[in-house]
Amino acid sequence: MKQRVNIGVVCFARKTFDYQAAAELYQKIQQDLQQIEQVNFEILPELLIEVEETRQAAQILAAKHLHGLICISGTFHLGHLVLELNKVLRVPILLWGLNELPYNGGKIRLNSVCGVNLDASNLYKSGTRSFHVTIGETVDEDWIDALRIAAALAQAHIAIAGFRAKGFFNLGVYDLSVYQQMGVLIDHYELQEIFSTEVAAEAVQRHTQQLREIFDVSSISVAQLDLTGQLAAKFEQFMETHQLTALALRCWPEFAAMYGIAPCAAMSLVQSENRLIVCEGDLEGALSMIAHQAVGAETPFLADLSQVNFEENFALLWHCGVAPCNLWDGQCVRSLDSYHAAGKGVTADFVMRSGDISLLRIDSAGQEYRLFLQRGKGIPMEKDLRGTYLKVRFEEPVKTVMEKILYNGLAHHASMVYGDYIKPFEIFARLQGWQVIK
Structure with missing residues (x-):
């Protein structure tokens, strides 16, 4: 909505x-x-x-x-x-x-x-x-949608648990600049506050049963499945308790080391129920996803542009297994796996559905803000990888898109949604006085 x-x-x-x-x-x-x-x-x-x-x-x-x-x-x-x-x-x-x-x-x-x-x-x-x-x-309803973006950001309650991921300096933000530009105040919590969140046994059972019904769970242990269901319940309860619009997590290395599993699969499940949880402490990724939802886009996916093929002109939008599970292509087997973090996964593995997509990144360099926007089309592919992913062709050659990302120093995550959501953001950027990179 x-x-x-x-x-x-x-x-x-x-x-x-x-x-x-x-x-x-x-x-x-x-x-x-x-x-x-x-x-x-x-x-x-x-x-x-x-x-x-x-x-x-x-x-x-x-x-x-x-x-x-x-x-x-x-x-x-x-x-x-x-x-x-x-x-x-x-x-x-x-x-x-x-x-x-x-x-x-x-x-x-x-x-x-x-x-x-x-x-x-x-x-x-x-x-x-x-x-x-x-x-x-x-x-002009695109102008109205631009107002929706500004309103959603100004009303958002965003938190980061832990910090940004190790070495991901480019995901850092200056909190008061975020407040000045968008009216957002960022709260900070420790990961232990999530780990120690008490949840009802019924909530854990419900999420665990959902995981069994949605995914092939034969590649993970019963203990890992139980921990994933428990973590999904903890995410849900933590966000409700603190009335959070979005939560950015330092998802590695502490989750696997201290909780026993990586949070990817639990995030996939909870995100499919319209809660915004982003990985690697990416606060601007969270802001981008809030902005997408403000204009009616559903269940954003925070993607890496992980592979480019200049000859066949496509990019692979991938992440290690965190996409909302409702974005599944309906063809491949959705499965859970523990392939990374020394076998402590647990990730969701599936190909995402084909169709028209839009990319958005609210990104800062110092106190300068800019918007990265791109249209593309997801095309069918086989399930050849672990994680969650989609093969995409953009309106421009993928080499051109990649150069715009690299030479403007954009961070390596973008919010991906299905549908055409470009024009409202161009208007929003002009109202804000921000640069548009597209």
């Missing part, structure tokens, strides 16, 4: 143009907006024409805790209006221009697009760059 947001809606006009036609168009727009899921629209139903009434409107909307503001250019209008609203509200703005109506006696009736031009220029030259423009009969 998409992130819910609160959006204000106003319509500007001037009586020297056909403001009555604009009012009729605005009535229809109000009805259409109400059909959009997971949005609370705070609509001011009458046209805004004069400066003083716009100041009053700003005060009304200021009490509504808005995530964004739609300013419809019903007709050309005074340049004061958007500035008066922005002065008070300071939220991202959608400048919405309407298509011109048929001419009436040789006179332009709305001149709406010129009004949008005026507003965009005034905002830009006053130092406000967090606006987006659309022209047409319907609202």
